[in-house]
Amino acid sequence: MGMGIDVRNRMARRASEEIAQGMVVNLGIGIPSLVPNHLPRETRVMFHAENGIVGMGKSPEKGLEDENLCNAGGFPVTVMEGSSYCDSAVAFGMIRRGRVDLTILGSLQVSQKGDLANWIVPGKKVPGMGGAMELAQKAGKVAVLMNHTDKNGVPKIVESCTLPLTAETCVDIIITDLAVFKVHEGSLILSELFAPHTVTEVTAKTACDFSIVEDIRIIEY
Amino acid sequence: MENPFGKIAALEQAMEHFYDGMTLMFGGFGGVGSPPDLIDGILEKGIKELVLIGNDTGFPEIGIGKIVSRGKASKVIASHIGSNPIAGELMTRGEMEVEFSPQGTLTERIRAGGMGLGAILTDIGVDHEFVAKGKKRMNLNGKEYLIETALTAEVSIVYAKKADPYGNLVFDKSARNTNPLVAMAGNFTIAEAEEIVPLGSLDPEEIVTPGVFVDMVIPSGGVNWKWAWE
Numbered sequence: 001m002g003m004g005i006d007v008r009n010r011m012a013r014r015a016s017e018e019i020a021q022g023m024v025v026n027l028g029i030g031i032p033s034l035v036p037n038h039l040p041r042e043t044r045v046m047f048h049a050e051n052g053i054v055g056m057g058k059s060p061e062k063g064l065e066d067e068n069l070c071n072a073g074g075f076p077v078t079v080m081e082g083s084s085y086c087d088s089a090v091a092f093g094m095i096r097r098g099r100v101d102l103t104i105l106g107s108l109q110v111s112q113k114g115d116l117a118n119w120i121v122p123g124k125k126v127p128g129m130g131g132a133m134e135l136a137q138k139a140g141k142v143a144v145l146m147n148h149t150d151k152n153g154v155p156k157i158v159e160s161c162t163l164p165l166t167a168e169t170c171v172d173i174i175i176t177d178l179a180v181f182k183v184h185e186g187s188l189i190l191s192e193l194f195a196p197h198t199v200t201e202v203t204a205k206t207a208c209d210f211s212i213v214e215d216i217r218i219i220e221y
Numbered sequence: 222m223e224n225p226f227g228k229i230a231a232l233e234q235a236m237e238h239f240y241d242g243m244t245l246m247f248g249g250f251g252g253v254g255s256p257p258d259l260i261d262g263i264l265e266k267g268i269k270e271l272v273l274i275g276n277d278t279g280f281p282e283i284g285i286g287k288i289v290s291r292g293k294a295s296k297v298i299a300s301h302i303g304s305n306p307i308a309g310e311l312m313t314r315g316e317m318e319v320e321f322s323p324q325g326t327l328t329e330r331i332r333a334g335g336m337g338l339g340a341i342l343t344d345i346g347v348d349h350e351f352v353a354k355g356k357k358r359m360n361l362n363g364k365e366y367l368i369e370t371a372l373t374a375e376v377s378i379v380y381a382k383k384a385d386p387y388g389n390l391v392f393d394k395s396a397r398n399t400n401p402l403v404a405m406a407g408n409f410t411i412a413e414a415e416e417i418v419p420l421g422s423l424d425p426e427e428i429v430t431p432g433v434f435v436d437m438v439i440p441s442g443g444v445n446w447k448w449a450w451e
Contacts, residue, residue, distance in 0.1 A: 068253060068254070087399065089331075089332045123313070128300055128302050130324050131323070133323040133346055133349070134326075137344075165350075
């Protein structure tokens with residue numbers, strides 16, 4: 001395992017490479033919430049939350065939580081210099097108006113064309129779409145962070161989603177525990193591998209065709 | 222405290238405005254910013270068959286979740302119910318109807334209701350099988366939109382950090398969330414406030430919800446549930 005960081009943090013570290021100075025970024029719950037830990041200190045970013053925060057900072061230390069300062073998942077956060085609060089309608093205005101440059105979110109399935117399915121498993125799991133549709137449809141760039149297969153080993157990257165879609169052809173990049181794919185003009189390109197995983201393994205665990213870049217990057221961290 | 226507008230009241234007086242089968246809109250996001258004493262009052266009075274409108278169904282014992290978990294809602298209009306598994310069970314068993322609205326569309330429907338408008342036009346979900354189903358569409362300047370109807374409620378309940386006797390409200394950090402929108406969309410709006418301060422002590426520049434939208438102010442005992450992160 002490279003430098004010895006765990007799989008979730010490897011994925012989060014790779015996702016942090018998508019973030020550039022000055023961006024407005026919305027993070028989903030789960031692995032995406034680890035991304036800020038991997039940003040270089042000098043990178044100034046405004047993290048946006050759907051409940052009405054721009055400029056979220058690190059998690060508070062235990063005992064210093066403020067029950068009225070939480071992210072969209074209901075967990076305590078802090079704010080950085082330059083932060084602001086707004087109501088949820090304004091927070092979504094920022095998304096629809098294209099002011100959120102990047103969203104990093106989890107998913108149940110992603111198709112070859114970049115269709116996103118992450119809001120419902122009919123008859124099993126009925127969370128609702130929350131703000132995922134607005135983010136998927138309107139964020140400047142959509143990055144999916146998810147395990148390559150589900151807990152039964154079934155591929156989550158598929159030719160066509162079997163689960164109801166959140167939004168069509170919206171995903172730009174998929175980062176899994178094995179590899180990184182980019183979606184380009186409706187098709188999938190394998191661009192990076194997390195060491196020691198191989199193209200053979202990725203092919204076996206991916207339920208659709210994809211092309212491979214010539215100079216594939218091997219991520220060693 | 223002087224009460225020149227007659228808006229400051231006790232919880233018991235607020236309770237006169239709740240009845241079975243009513244439409245009730247609530248502020249809050251994952252329970253943060255939901256009014257604890259009003260929610261408990263509704264439970265104690267045994268109000269049932271509520272049509273609830275709000276961002277989500279909280280957690281089982283947090284926020285509006287307390288009402289949902291006890292089967293007191295016949296219908297919920299929300300964007301998310303995942304943090305309250307009981308809501309999902311009630312929905313699956315057909316004991317509670319759930320109308321899902323994308324979060325930003327829902328807040329805008331509530332805002333439109335509060336602003337006295339009939340609907341909004343949005344392209345969120347315009348090609349989406351589930352969201353677009355049964356909705357009127359409109360082509361405007363060559364672009365396709367869904368018509369999403371405005372939402373109002375018989376009573377709105379909100380949670381504020383500070384209120385003055387006119388009902389001017391200030392919220393606390395991310396506990397603002399849907400509260401200013403919900404406050405505008407109630408035919409009768411009740412604000413539960415952590416602190417009620419004398420008239421003139423709030424800076425007019427800092428007021429988020431003008432008291433014009435607020436009909437009643439009650440003092441709050443503060444959050445009485447344990448948060449998921451605790």
